[in-house]
Amino acid sequence: MRAQRCYLITRCENCKIPFYFKALQKTKRCPNCNKLLILSKLNILYKADSAEEALRIVLKLKQPDESIGIIEASKIIRDEEF
Numbered sequence: 745m746r747a748q749r750c751y752l753i754t755r756c757e758n759c760k761i762p763f764y765f766k767a768l769q770k771t772k773r774c775p776n777c778n779k780l781l782i783l784s785k786l787n788i789l790y791k792a793d794s795a796e797e798a799l800r801i802v803l804k805l806k807q808p809d810e811s812i813g814i815i816e817a818s819k820i821i822r823d824e825e826f
């Protein structure tokens with residue numbers, strides 16, 4: 745498994761918009777408010793194996809109704825690991 749192929753989903757610390765970035769990336773400008781973000785200082789919400797999956801999660805996070813579904817899915821994963 746290669747960590748550098750992994751995508752991480754987080755929120756801008758300034759405007760709270762969700763976005764994704766490659767795991768090895770250090771900084772990123774927020775696509776919404778243009779703030780330069782230090783990615784290691786942000787809380788990671790989700791992990792994705794591909795850019796497509798990451799984008800799907802970001803789009804869901806932008807829709808409050810469907811974000812509940814993602815939270816439930818992550819709980820199921822945690823239960824399986826346990």
Ligand SMILES: [Zn+2]
Pocket residue numbers: 756757758759760761774775776777778779
């Ligand atoms: Zn922002």
